[in-house]
Amino acid sequence: EEQLEESGGGPVPPGDSLRLSCAASGFTVSGTYMSWVRQAPGKGLEWVSVIHSGGSTYYADSVKGRFTISRDNSKNTVYLQMNSLRIEDTAVYFCAREALWFGESMETYYMYVWGKGTSVTVSS
Amino acid sequence: QSVLTQPPSVSGAPGQRVTISCTGSSSNIGAGYDVHWYQQLPGTAPKLLIYGNINRPSGVPDRFSASTSGTSASLAITGLQAEDEADYYCQSSDNRLSGPYVFGTGTKVTVL
Numbered sequence: 001e002e003q004l005e006e007s008g009g010g011p012v013p014p015g016d017s018l019r020l021s022c023a024a025s026g027f028t029v030s031g032t033y034m035s036w037v038r039q040a041p042g043k044g045l046e047w048v049s050v051i052h053s054g055g056s057t058y059y060a061d062s063v064k065g066r067f068t069i070s071r072d073n074s075k076n077t078v079y080l081q082m083n084s085l086r087i088e089d090t091a092v093y094f095c096a097r098e099a100l101w102f103g104e105s106m107e108t109y110y111m112y113v114w115g116k117g118t119s120v121t122v123s124s
Numbered sequence: 125q126s127v128l129t130q131p132p133s134v135s136g137a138p139g140q141r142v143t144i145s146c147t148g149s150s151s152n153i154g155a156g157y158d159v160h161w162y163q164q165l166p167g168t169a170p171k172l173l174i175y176g177n178i179n180r181p182s183g184v185p186d187r188f189s190a191s192t193s194g195t196s197a198s199l200a201i202t203g204l205q206a207e208d209e210a211d212y213y214c215q216s217s218d219n220r221l222s223g224p225y226v227f228g229t230g231t232k233v234t235v236l
Contacts, residue, residue: 035225037170044126044230045162045170045213047223060223094169101176105156108217109225112181114169 002026002113004095009118012085020080020118022095030073033098033109036080038091039117048093051078063089085122092117127152127218128228135234136204144231146197146214152226154195157217161190161199164211173212174199201233209235 008020022034036048049059049069057069068081078095096111129147136142146159153159161174172181174190177197187203197216201208214228 037227044211045164045215045227047225047227050224058222058224064222096170099175101158101160103156103158103176106158106217108158108160108176110160110172110175110215111162111170112172112175114171116169 002097004097004113004115006093006095006115006118009093009120011121011123013124014085014087014122016085016122017081017083018085018120020082020093020095020120022078022080022115024076024078024097027097027113028073029071029076029078029097033100034069034071034078035096035098035111036069036078036093037096037111038089038093038120040088040091043091046091049080050098082120085120087122090120090122092119126229127221127226128214128216130212130214130228130231132229133232133234135236136201137236138204138206140204141200141202142204142233143201144199144212144214144233146199146228148195148197148216148218150195151220152195152216152218153192153197155219157219159190159192159197160215162213162215164213165207166210170213204233204235206235209233 035050094117097113098109162170163173164170
């Protein structure tokens, strides 16, 4: 069974750093696209970052330059290094495995394995 | 502010049919990017409900169905059940955004 487990969340003051981990089991993270998605309290889902199987990385404008996604193939784990944290980064952070879907005209990706999330609270 | 707009809430009695719209534009759904749907039960992680506009993963009841037309998509729940009370999100891609993915604003389904 494919599973994801996030860890590393907690309370931090503004400006601090935090590293989230997403440990995978049942599949290898190096062979797939892996995303981080966050959800602020009482709000909707916001895509944060993705790492492709080839190693390319992409970020939402709201975190670009502050967050870094990476993976350790030997630990089968994906990370999200979060620097210069802001109050608006407060959220539950989920990691998710993606699958490629070939539509009639365009390719898209959907997220079909999700972790339970880890909570990050940025507050003074 | 998401580029995919959903109604904040819809409600229905048990057994009724409810629909959730996901309104996009020519840069996302209208550009041919397929739509995927997720269900998020209270206090839990999202769960894939529909992928590729109309396809249900194994284990998803057939009372959930979806469709697209032009720049919009919709999710229908027929024979509404108490356990369907949850938040629902559409997701697609947009060629005007710097990021590859976009989620809809989300819809809370309440079973009366």
